[in-house]
Amino acid sequence: MSFFFDKDTITAEDVSQLDANSASLGIPNGYLMECAGLQATNKIYEHYKLNSSSSVVIMCGIGNNGGDGLCIARHLATRGISVFVILLGDSIHIRTQESRLNWELVNTLTLKIRSYSIKNIKQLKTLCKSEFFMNADIIIDALLGTGVTGKIREPISTAIDMINQSNLPKISIDVPSGMNPDTGQITEKSVNCDFCITFHAKKKGFANIKTWVAPIGIPLEASLFIGDGDLRSAIKKRDKDFHKGQYGKLLVIGGSSSYSGAPSLAAMSALELGIDLCICFVPKGIGNVVRSFSPNLIVQEGVAENFSNSDFLQAKKLSNWADAVLIGPGLGKDPKTVEFFEKYILWILGKKIPCVVDADGIKMLGKLFKESKIARLTSSIVITPHMEELKSIVRFKNLPKFDEIEKRTKKLISILEKIGGVILVKGVYDYVIKISKKRSICRVNRSGCPEMAVGGTGDVLAGLTSAFLSIGNSPFNSACAAVYLNGLLGESAKKSYGPRIHATDMIKNLKSFLLFKKF
Numbered sequence: 001m002s003f004f005f006d007k008d009t010i011t012a013e014d015v016s017q018l019d020a021n022s023a024s025l026g027i028p029n030g031y032l033m034e035c036a037g038l039q040a041t042n043k044i045y046e047h048y049k050l051n052s053s054s055s056v057v058i059m060c061g062i063g064n065n066g067g068d069g070l071c072i073a074r075h076l077a078t079r080g081i082s083v084f085v086i087l088l089g090d091s092i093h094i095r096t097q098e099s100r101l102n103w104e105l106v107n108t109l110t111l112k113i114r115s116y117s118i119k120n121i122k123q124l125k126t127l128c129k130s131e132f133f134m135n136a137d138i139i140i141d142a143l144l145g146t147g148v149t150g151k152i153r154e155p156i157s158t159a160i161d162m163i164n165q166s167n168l169p170k171i172s173i174d175v176p177s178g179m180n181p182d183t184g185q186i187t188e189k190s191v192n193c194d195f196c197i198t199f200h201a202k203k204k205g206f207a208n209i210k211t212w213v214a215p216i217g218i219p220l221e222a223s224l225f226i227g228d229g230d231l232r233s234a235i236k237k238r239d240k241d242f243h244k245g246q247y248g249k250l251l252v253i254g255g256s257s258s259y260s261g262a263p264s265l266a267a268m269s270a271l272e273l274g275i276d277l278c279i280c281f282v283p284k285g286i287g288n289v290v291r292s293f294s295p296n297l298i299v300q301e302g303v304a305e306n307f308s309n310s311d312f313l314q315a316k317k318l319s320n321w322a323d324a325v326l327i328g329p330g331l332g333k334d335p336k337t338v339e340f341f342e343k344y345i346l347w348i349l350g351k352k353i354p355c356v357v358d359a360d361g362i363k364m365l366g367k368l369f370k371e372s373k374i375a376r377l378t379s380s381i382v383i384t385p386h387m388e389e390l391k392s393i394v395r396f397k398n399l400p401k402f403d404e405i406e407k408r409t410k411k412l413i414s415i416l417e418k419i420g421g422v423i424l425v426k427g428v429y430d431y432v433i434k435i436s437k438k439r440s441i442c443r444v445n446r447s448g449c450p451e452m453a454v455g456g457t458g459d460v461l462a463g464l465t466s467a468f469l470s471i472g473n474s475p476f477n478s479a480c481a482a483v484y485l486n487g488l489l490g491e492s493a494k495k496s497y498g499p500r501i502h503a504t505d506m507i508k509n510l511k512s513f514l515l516f517k518k519f
């Protein structure tokens with residue numbers, strides 16, 4: 001079945017996002033492992049016509065791929081099959097709770113299962129010469145799955161050799177151990193399996209492997225609704241050797257003689273998210289106001305009290321410095337500013353610099369579309385309209401209700417196909433849509449609370465979206481992570497301060513909230 005949010009093939013990153021999103025929905029990872037183990041058992045049992053006189057060897061790693069192998073051991077044993085489990089490493093190093101539980105169970109259910117945790121390669125080689133190993137019917141590879149990184153280390157390396165050297169039929173669980181599931185690359189060695197039972201969806205790098213895809217209970221909601229998994233993967237880790245500027249350089253272009261708060265809120269949100277540098281380019285006269293909010297902001301002023309074409313060169317220079325740009329908060333509607341916006345946006349569309357257009361910028365975009373000065377947005381642009389702002393860009397009448405997800409998505413996609421780009425339509429449920437000629441996609445956000453319908457929360461959202469862009473996330477993933485986090489910050493502000501919340505309360509809570517979530 002194909003939905004507007006699912007993918008034909010998935011990466012290791014997608015797998016961990018889906019796991020975390022399933023956990024956000026209340027489905028423990030152990031349930032998924034149990035489904036994975038049972039599905040794989042059923043397939044192996046039927047395919048090899050096993051019976052109570054069959055015997056199976058399972059080689060398990062200490063990650064969750066190994067956990068799947070241990071779970072398969074239990075389910076095969078339940079059917080009377082003799083199982084020989086070899087854990088590659090010391091059991092005290094088993095990585096997760098669910099794998100540890102399966103290891104304990106395997107060691108309790110001793111009627112049909114014999115288990116060994118190997119301490120060194122010599123011990124492994126001896127086990128591989130044992131009668132049980134030589135006389136087994138099949139061998140299952142549960143050494144490494146989507147968690148593989150770098151060169152193959154011992155004792156896994158020798159275990160892969162042992163599997164490949166045996167004449168038994170070989171089944172790999174989720175990924176042939178040693179293969180990079182995203183690229184299909186084998187840097188050194190990998191299990192030469194007869195077939196691979198892979199979970200949820202085919203992995204992106206699988207080309208010439210005989211594969212059977214097994215559903216393991218990851219619900220559609222984990223792909224549709226934005227969750228912890230999306231946020232966790234968008235908050236990229238800062239590399240140890242990063243220097244200042246490598247974790248996000250953002251330019252915020254906004255403000256006018258009437259508005260100084262909007263660009264400040266956006267820039268403050270971006271800084272609180274942890275990016276390295278943020279320059280606020282604001283019109284003359286409001287620079288000191290913006291500076292006064294935080295000494296961490298870098299502020300540059302334009303030539304007059306509203307932006308005009310005289311600011312174009314400086315805007316261009318700063319944009320070339322930045323990893324991402326946010327334009328729009330508090331820009332106002334001065335005719336000269338509209339001219340400046342037009343010149344700037346046409347330039348940035350051509351340059352493909354990642355850019356978020358919000359607030360007054362969206363209305364100006366609408367004007368450009370109406371006057372046919374812009375035909376289409378590029379996929380490097382995110383716009384963040386609420387329903388009224390959206391109407392300034394495209395004409396439409398009624399939309400299906402916010403929770404009629406399938407109908408509303410189809411309608412929104414049909415409306416937005418004309419303009420392209422990534423569109424974050426704000427509402428009770430937020431819809432993030434990426435328009436593409438091949439296949440448009442949509443994700444839905446349910447975080448947030450009605451108390452967020454106050455001035456400034458949109459500026460926080462725009463600041464977060466552009467901050468995620470500046471640290472290297474795609475426009476679509478940036479919009480998804482930002483809208484989810486923005487909603488959670490609203491909820492958390494409500495918990496801390498009661499129902500009267502301001503955008504500043506959300507920003508105040510940002511760092512401690514992420515710390516609490518262990519992000």
Ligand SMILES: NC(=O)C1=CN([C@@H]2O[C@H](COP(=O)(O)OP(=O)(O)OC[C@H]3O[C@@H](n4cnc5c(N)ncnc54)[C@H](OP(=O)(O)O)[C@@H]3O)[C@@H](O)[C@H]2O)[C@H](O)CC1
Pocket residue numbers: 015018019029032033036061062063064065066067068095143144145146147148149150151152153154156173174175199200218
């Ligand atoms: N949603 C799902 O599809 C589910 C899949 N499941 C299974 O879980 C694995 C992924 O589990 P994970 O624990 O993330 O990773 P792995 O088991 O693949 O590998 C992690 C361990 O492997 C060690 N490792 C990593 N690279 C190497 C290497 N090059 N050489 C040797 N050892 C390596 C790593 O060791 P560390 O010392 O670095 O810690 C880890 O111990 C997925 O593939 C599925 O099979 C879940 O069961 C359910 C949900």
Ligand SMILES: [K+]
Pocket residue numbers: 065141142143144145172173174175176177
């Ligand atoms: K494997």
